[in-house]
Amino acid sequence: MLFFMILAIANGLCIGGSRSINGKLAQHDGALAASFWNHLGGFLFLSLLLASGAAAFRLPLDAPWSAWCGGVIGAAFVALNGFALPRLGTMKTALLVIAGQMLAGALIDRIVGDGGQSAPVQLAGIALIILGLYVSKPQAVALQPSRAGQHDHRHPGQRQRATQGVPTVRPHAVHQPQPSDRHRHVNAAISGIRAARGCRMQGQQPGEQRQRQRRGASSHKGRPSRNTSHGR
Numbered sequence: 001m002l003f004f005m006i007l008a009i010a011n012g013l014c015i016g017g018s019r020s021i022n023g024k025l026a027q028h029d030g031a032l033a034a035s036f037w038n039h040l041g042g043f044l045f046l047s048l049l050l051a052s053g054a055a056a057f058r059l060p061l062d063a064p065w066s067a068w069c070g071g072v073i074g075a076a077f078v079a080l081n082g083f084a085l086p087r088l089g090t091m092k093t094a095l096l097v098i099a100g101q102m103l104a105g106a107l108i109d110r111i112v113g114d115g116g117q118s119a120p121v122q123l124a125g126i127a128l129i130i131l132g133l134y135v136s137k138p139q140a141v142a143l144q145p146s147r148a149g150q151h152d153h154r155h156p157g158q159r160q161r162a163t164q165g166v167p168t169v170r171p172h173a174v175h176q177p178q179p180s181d182r183h184r185h186v187n188a189a190i191s192g193i194r195a196a197r198g199c200r201m202q203g204q205q206p207g208e209q210r211q212r213q214r215r216g217a218s219s220h221k222g223r224p225s226r227n228t229s230h231g232r
Contacts, residue, residue, distance in 0.1 A: 016094055018038075019081050019085055019090065019093065019094065019097075020085070020090050022034050022035070022038055022078055022081060023081065023082050023085030023086050023090070023093075024086075025037065025038070026082030026085070027086050031079045031080070031082040031083040032079050034078070034082040035076075035078040035082060038078050039071075039074070039075060039078070081093065081097070092133065095129055095132070095133055096129075096133070098129060099126050099129040099130060102122045102125055102126050102129075103122075103123075103126055105122060106122040106126075
């Protein structure tokens with residue numbers, strides 16, 4: 001029993017490695033092309049084994065028609081895996097595939113009737129896998145500038161890696177935004193009006209002083225002189 005368990009674990013390792021390789025191949029040539037090359041390589045490998053006499057080869061004509069659908073399902077599996085793995089990652093894709101396999105096994109056992117008692121256990125395992133995927137889902141954390149007075153307890157190397165590729169935001173750029181073109185034009189117009197008004201006021205001051213002097217001179221002419229004696 002232990003030997004067969006080890007074989008099952010080795011089979012799982014081969015499946016995981018094959019999925020990762022097919023996913024990388026799908027990134028370069030597409031999912032369908034990756035499935036084609038995968039099955040072509042498997043066909044050549046099995047052909048060499050059969051030609052060497054490692055196993056007997058015969059055409060199973062007495063097998064039901066559904067037994068011939070395994071190749072089509074396998075090709076679809078490899079193509080779908082190559083499409084999903086680059087987008088979800090190896091770990092998440094493997095867990096979802098295992099959940100799908102357990103669900104298919106539970107349905108087949110229920111329909112066929114063999115091992116139907118283990119269906120609730122398999123459904124519980126599927127629920128645990130889905131729960132594990134939900135718990136391990138990364139939380140999106142928005143990058144915010146550090147506030148004054150807060151201390152970063154991370155290692156300097158971690159802080160450097162975290163800040164790589166993040167644009168530096170200066171405090172004055174956030175709290176003191178630059179004025180727009182419209183505001184600059186308005187401020188320039190106001191400054192020009194003030195300057196013109198100041199020049200006009202300066203130009204009017206000499207004229208006003210001359211008018212005041214004339215008014216003062218005319219008022220002095222109309223008044224009697226204080227130095228004239230009353231006896232005359």
